[in-house]
Amino acid sequence: MDLTAEKLQVKRGRKEIIKNMSVFVKDKQFVGLVGPNGCGKSTLLKSIYKSLVPQNGSVFLDDLNVLKSSAKKVSRHLGVVGQFNEMNFDLTVEQMVLLGRTPHKKLLESDQPDDYKIVEEALRKTQLLEYKTRSYLSLSGGEKQRVILARAIAQQPDLMILDEPTNHLDIRHQIEILSCVKQFGISVLAALHDLDLAVAYCDYLYAVKGGEVYAHGKPEEVLTSELIEELYEIKCQTYVNPVTNRLGFAYEL
Numbered sequence: 001m002d003l004t005a006e007k008l009q010v011k012r013g014r015k016e017i018i019k020n021m022s023v024f025v026k027d028k029q030f031v032g033l034v035g036p037n038g039c040g041k042s043t044l045l046k047s048i049y050k051s052l053v054p055q056n057g058s059v060f061l062d063d064l065n066v067l068k069s070s071a072k073k074v075s076r077h078l079g080v081v082g083q084f085n086e087m088n089f090d091l092t093v094e095q096m097v098l099l100g101r102t103p104h105k106k107l108l109e110s111d112q113p114d115d116y117k118i119v120e121e122a123l124r125k126t127q128l129l130e131y132k133t134r135s136y137l138s139l140s141g142g143e144k145q146r147v148i149l150a151r152a153i154a155q156q157p158d159l160m161i162l163d164e165p166t167n168h169l170d171i172r173h174q175i176e177i178l179s180c181v182k183q184f185g186i187s188v189l190a191a192l193h194d195l196d197l198a199v200a201y202c203d204y205l206y207a208v209k210g211g212e213v214y215a216h217g218k219p220e221e222v223l224t225s226e227l228i229e230e231l232y233e234i235k236c237q238t239y240v241n242p243v244t245n246r247l248g249f250a251y252e253l
Ligand SMILES: Nc1ncnc2c1ncn2[C@@H]1O[C@H](COP(=O)(O)OP(=O)(O)OP(=O)(O)O)[C@@H](O)[C@H]1O
Pocket: 012, 017, 035, 036, 037, 038, 039, 040, 041, 042, 043, 044
């Protein structure tokens, strides 16, 4: 599924947080958003997944007009793993993941055997089977993050939006979560802080600064020493990592 987000503008009071930004994800592409804290990555993603209404611009999933469609209709196609996953009421892990099936149900329709099968599979893929009956609120930050991913998987979306999905995760689970998403072969738009992970997983990157697209292209084209220095206001030297053969980064203030 293609995502076409064009000329988005988001204002908060007088402040223009997103300035005329356009972002494209082609079918089955893994696209990353990188940029310093506060540059507007989350705000851009929220305006795409309908968590906030942009002042201007359009968002299409193939020919579905996201901003003019109901949340339920959009969520049949679009799954989201956000940064903060707190809840006030408690559910078991299985119940949380079952919520991912809601967009596919009619009003008051109960869970069907197929829904439980899909949930079981999502729990298996995120290595959460043994947590099935645990209370969601009792989980660690990283475990909660994986439950939210499992819920998005159970939603069977065509495009997934990830807002810093590796927040809270240890190195093994960072790699697992991104590999897991990558292997679905669906379209992905992900805000990432770790440039090594961006190089390893993204087909295309948007570098964001001050609410605008600063540069875009393949990771190796975008992530030059000069661009990283300008983007993050640090010193940076890039090199080819002799083990992975991929671009690596050395930073200094
Ligand atoms: N409701 C709001 N009112 C005022 N300012 C806001 C509001 N929401 C976000 N902002 C500001 O908009 C800017 C962009 O925030 P956003 O969360 O999109 O950045 P980000 O790139 O995702 O940052 P991070 O990497 O720290 O998560 C920040 O300066 C933030 O303080």
